[in-house]
Amino acid sequence: MKILVTGGAGFIGSAVIRHIIQNTQDSVVNVDKLTYAGNLESLEQVASNERYAFEHVDICNRAELDRVFAKYQPNAVMHLAAESHVDRSITGPAAFIETNIVGTYTLLEAAREYWNGLDSDVKEAFRFHHISTDEVYGDLPHPDEQEGELPLFTEETSYSPSSPYSASKASSDHLVRAWLRTYGLPTIVTNCSNNYGPYHFPEKLIPLVILNALEGKPLPIYGEGDQIRDWLYVEDHARALYKVVTEGKVGETYNIGGHNEKQNIEVVETICSILDEIRPKATQYAEQITYVTDRPGHDRRYAIDSTKMKNELNWIPEETFETGLRKTVQWYLDNSQWCTRVQDGSYQRERLGTLEVEGNQ
Structure with missing residues (x-):
């Protein structure tokens, strides 16, 4: 196969x-802005692999x-x-509407025109796999x-998104299903x-806590830290996504x-314990934990039932x-x-996603 991956220079896309490239004979075209x-x-x-190609392209650019x-x-x-960071979507939702909704629409239309021009056997085998989030x-x-x-x-769970990010992803999911129907x-x-896993941009909880801990900075916990998330190692996710695009059923x-x-506090405390063991210092890393004002509209619990992936595609996390x-x-x-270079002055792990704006305290 030759697979076009959008966002392939991002965290999950690069893992995919x-x-x-490392586990199959397929070729990849990486399209990334x-x-x-x-x-x-x-x-x-x-x-440097001959089966890999990169195209510096914005998915909103139809031509x-x-x-x-x-x-x-x-x-x-x-x-x-x-665009995937909830806090950024609260601070600046426009980019999420543009990329996640308009970009998905533009990609769907480009794919549809291409697909319509294929020979019947190739057309029958074509797949458009849209990767979304449980936050919808x-x-x-x-x-x-x-x-x-x-x-x-x-x-079968009904959609009820809470943030500009999850609302934009819910919209893109609906567009994808509408283009099928x-x-x-x-x-x-x-x-x-x-x-979570390697190459994760340090605006998200786990890499931010690791880097702040190592630098002696506060480890910010939103609210009481009792928000519950279901954590998936990114390489397990990459295996699952490949299973879906190659073996999943249309629709x-x-x-x-x-x-x-x-709970978020459990995650942070576990990171601190691991660092105490493998990079010890005079004090315990957990002493750097601080509690900050919660994110607006913060969802309290996510948890996924992956039974369908196990039963139909024989996938479970390793x-x-x-x-x-x-x-x-x-x-x-x-x-x-790597961590120093990817931040490069554009983001220094500052707090995003508050409702305070300049001149309005």
Whole structure:
């Protein structure tokens, strides 16, 4: 196969590309705008491979997308390009509307025109795989709100997004399904839980805490830190996504989770414990934990039921939270120069996503 991956220089996209090039015989075309969160250093292991190609293209640019489709003639699209940080979406929602909604629409139309021109057998095999998030579902009951067995997100859970980010991703999901229903474009949607692992841009919780801890900076916990997330190691997610694009059924949705529900405070304390062990200092890292005002509209709990992935596609995560997190902490210890370069003055781990604006305290 030849697979066109959008957002391939990002965190999850680069993991997908590394997996494909290193574990299959397929070819990859990486289409990426290279925003602040996209970095080609994440692909150095595969960049010289003859089965890999890079195109510096914005998915909102229809003419460039048409050129890429015509040049490479892909058999499938894996659409990962997205603005993805909730805090940034609160501070500046416009970029999320543009990339996640308008960009997805533009890509769908380019793919549809290309797909319509294919020979029947190639057309039948083509897939458009849209990668989304569990945040489109809103939040679930928290253990302190409900006794007994707590519900999980399934593929049938109704959408109820809370943030500009999740609302924009929900919109893109609806567009993808509409292009299947109306135009017949063979689409598949996946919704995943919180990813973590190597090459994660340090605006997200786990890399931010690791780097702040090492630099002696405060480790910010939103609210009481009791928000629950299901954590998925990024390389497990990459394997799952490849399973879906190669074996998944057109029109289906697949939820991909790590089976690791943890409160945010648990995650931070575990990172501190690992660092106490492998990079000890005079004081305990947990002493740097500080509590800050919560994020506006913060969802309290996410948790995914991945039964469909297990039963239909024979996928389960290989990493436990403990093994994956230890690998992640060690990677950041070993790759401090990457961390410094990707921030490069554009972001220094400052707090984003508050409702305060200049002149309005």
